[in-house]
Amino acid sequence: QVQLEESGPGLLKPSQTLSLTxxxxxxxxSSGSHYWSWIRQPAGKGLEWxxxxxxxxxxxxxxxxxxxxxxxxxxxxNQFSLKLSSVTAADTAVYYCAREGYDILTxxxxxQQWGQGTLVTVSS
Amino acid sequence: xIQMTQSPSTLSASVGDRVTITCRASQSxxxxxxxxxxxxxxxxxxxxxxxxxLESGVPSRFSGSGSGTEFxxxxxxxxxxxxxxxxxxQYNDYPRTFGQGTKLEIK
Numbered sequence: 001q002v003q004l005e006e007s008g009p010g011l012l013k014p015s016q017t018l019s020l021t022x023x024x025x026x027x028x029x030s031s032g033s034h035y036w037s038w039i040r041q042p043a044g045k046g047l048e049w050x051x052x053x054x055x056x057x058x059x060x061x062x063x064x065x066x067x068x069x070x071x072x073x074x075x076x077x078n079q080f081s082l083k084l085s086s087v088t089a090a091d092t093a094v095y096y097c098a099r100e101g102y103d104i105l106t107x108x109x110x111x112q113q114w115g116q117g118t119l120v121t122v123s124s
Numbered sequence: 125x126i127q128m129t130q131s132p133s134t135l136s137a138s139v140g141d142r143v144t145i146t147c148r149a150s151q152s153x154x155x156x157x158x159x160x161x162x163x164x165x166x167x168x169x170x171x172x173x174x175x176x177x178l179e180s181g182v183p184s185r186f187s188g189s190g191s192g193t194e195f196x197x198x199x200x201x202x203x204x205x206x207x208x209x210x211x212x213x214q215y216n217d218y219p220r221t222f223g224q225g226t227k228l229e230i231k
Contacts, residue, residue, distance in 0.1 A: 049220040062219040108215045110158035114167035
C-alpha cells in the first residue's frame with residue numbers, strides 16, 4: 001500500500017519561502033499511472049488544489065498561485081516537493097500531498113492516497 | 125476555473141436515515157467527479173470516482189450518480205461512522221477544484 005508523508009518547517013515569517021517534501025513509500029513516483037499533487041486546507045475551510053507533477057516532466061499549477069509556486073520531483077529519493085514564495089498569513093493551512101490515479105481505460109481516478117497533512121503557520 | 129457548489133452546507137440526520145448531498149458544476153464536467161469524506165484532523169478519503177464508481181473498500185451504502193453539471197452522493201442508511209464533512213471535486217480540467225463541503229451532523 002502506497003503511503004505519503006509530508007515534512008518541512010511548521011512556522012514561517014511573512015515573505016519567506018515555504019518548502020515541503022512528500023516522501024512516498026510502497027510505490028514509485030516514476031510509475032506511469034499516477035500524478036502527484038499538493039493540496040491545502042486553511043483551518044475550518046475547504047480544499048484548494050495547488051498543483052501537480054507527472055514525473056515525465058509535466059507540471060500544472062493553480063493559476064491563483066502560479067506566480068509563487070514551484071513543484072519538483074527527485075525520483076532517486078522517491079520524493080516530490082513544493083516551494084511557495086513570499087508567504088503571507090493567508091498561506092497558513094494544512095498542506096497535503098496526494099496521489100491522483102490514472103487508468104488508460106477509465107481515465108483519472110481521483111485522489112486515491114493522501115498524506116496525513118502538515119500544518120504550516122505564517123506569523124511574524 | 126470550474127466552480128463546484130454543494131448543497132446543503134450542513135445536514136442533520138439520524139442513524140438509519142437516507143441522505144443525499146448535491147454538487148453542481150459551473151460547466152459540464154461529463155462524469156469526471158469524485159466524492160471524499162473528511163473527519164476532523166484527518167486527510168480526505170476517496171469514496172467515489174467517475175461520478176458513480178465506488179472506490180475499493182468503501183461500504184456499498186455509499187453511491188454516486190449524475191453527469192454533466194449535477195451530481196449526487198447518497199448514503200442509503202446512515203451509520204455512526206458516517207458523520208463527517210463531504211466534498212465533491214471535479215477533474216475534467218485544471219485547476220482541480222472542490223466544492224465547499226457539506227457537514228453531516230447528528231440529529
